[in-house]
Amino acid sequence: MPGAAERGSELSEQIEAFVSRLRGGGQRPRSEDTARQTLSLLRKIIAHGRWGWAGELMDLIRTEGRRMTAAQPSETTVGNMVRRVLKVIREEYGRLHGRSEESDQQDSLHKLLTSGGLSEDFSTPYPSLRANVIEAINELLIELEGTTDNIAMQALEHIHSNEVIMTIGYSRTVEAFLKEAARKRKFQVIVAECAPFCQGHEMAVRLSKENIETTVMSDAAIFAVMSRVNKVIIGTKTILANGALIAVSGTHTLALAAKHHSTPLIVCAPMFKLSPQFPNEEDSFHKFVSPQEVLPFTE
C-alpha cells in the first residue's frame, strides 16, 4: 500500500531527526521534553509500524530504543521510557490473553523460581492490542504532564517558615517546589552558582521574582555556609538502582557538606528519572564539555 510505505518513511525520518537531536548536544534539553518526545515517537511507531503480534512489536521497540539510547547514553530518560512502553505492552497482552494482574504478580515469582525462564512467547495476535497499547501510552503522557505539579503540591509539608534552604544549579522541579511553598510561607534560599555555566544565577533571578529572599554564592563557599542552612533541596538528572544520583557537578560536595553538618538532603525528581542501571564504574556516566569554558584557549 503506498500510504503505509509513505508513513513508514516519514516515521523513519522522524526517528532520525530525534536521534540526531539527541546526539547533537548543544543546549541541554529538559528531561520532561525528552521523555514526552520519546513517548510520542514510540506511539507513532506502534500506530504506523508493521507488526503482527506482540512479540514482533516488542522487538521493533527494542531495536528503535537501542538506537535512541546509543545516540546519547547520558540521557537516561529515553531508555526509561522505552522500558515503560515495553512493560505496557506486556501488561496489555497479558490482559487480553486472559490472565488477571494479581495472579500474574503472584505467579511470576513462583514461575521464576520453578520454570527458570519466561514462558510467555507473546505470539498470539490480538487485533485490539494496538488500540489498547496506544491508549495506555496516552495515559502515560497525561501522567507525564502532571509530574512537576504533583511534586510541587507536597512543598508545604517540607518547607516551614523562617527556614534557610540551600540548592545548587538550576532545576525546574525545585523551582516549582519552592515557588509553591513561597505562596504561603516566608523563607530564604541560598543558591550555589555552579561554575562555569553558572546556571544558579538564572535560578536565583527566577526565585527572586517571586519575592523569595535569595542569595547567590560561589561553589567554593558551600561548606562555609552550610552551618547556617536548615535543609538542602536539589534536583537530579537520574536516580540509579542503588539510590545513587547522577546530578550536576558539585552535588557530591554539597551532599558531603550536608552530611557533615547533619542537614537533611531532599531530592525532587519525577518518575521518568528512575533508572534500573547500576553505577558500575565511576567513569561510565560522565559527560564532558569543552574546556574552553573553564580556561579559555587564549591563556
Added chain:
Amino acid sequence: MLFVTVPSPQAKEKLQATIDNYLREKIVLAAEAISKSAFEKINDNDVILVYGCSSLVNRTLCDAHTQTDRTFRVIVVDSRPRLEGRETLRRLVRHGIHCTYVMINAISYVLPEVSKVLLGAHALLANGSVMSRVGTSQIALVSKAYNVPVLVCCETYKFCERVQTDSFVSNELDDPDDLIVQRKGQAQLGGWAENNSLRLLNLVYDVTPPDLVDLVITDLGMIPCTSVPVVLRVKNVDQQ
C-alpha cells in the same frame, strides 16, 4: 629586652636588629625550611592536588621539581570569582611541571587518582582550625571522604590566639559584583541591586575544622593540628 636606661639611638638600633632578625628567621628562612620538609613528603609518581595560589605551596613544588629527580604531576583546583589558580598554573607550567586544571565542583571526579593534597593557610586558630581561602574546607572534606591525606603548609607567625567555630563569624566580604558573569552576551545577575529579594554573597575566607586536616608543616617541624596551642605557648615564653 630594652631597659629604659639604654640611650635612644642605641635602643633604635637594637630594635631594628631584632626586627631584621625576626624577618629573616621567621619569614624568609621559614619558607625555605617548610619547603625542604614538605618536599620530602612528595614521592615518585605522586599526584598532588593544590588549591588557589599559595606562595609556600608553589615554592615547595618548584623546589621539589628542580632539586630532586622525582616525577610527579599536579592538579590545580580553582574557583570563581577570584580564579587564583590560574596564577599557580602559570608558575608551575613555566617551571615545567605537568599540570591539570579543574574547577572546584569537579573535585569528586579527580580525587580518586590523587595521592595527597597540599594546602596553604592564612591563619591557624588556637583550637587547631585552619583559616584559609574560601573553598579550602570543602577540599579537605571531600579528600577525607576519599581517604586522601591533607597537608597544610603554614609558618609559625600565622598562628593566632583567636578561636572560631564556623566560617560565618568574622569573615571578610568581597565585592559582590565579582560574581556577575557574562555568558552568551548577557549577564543574568546584572540588575541585582534593584531587586530587593536578590543578594550576592562573596566570602573571602573559610574555616576548616581540625579533624579534616592530617598534618601541618611548619618551620618548627611537622605537627598535628591540635598542637597549635602548644606552639603558641612556647612562642609566648620565648618572647618573654
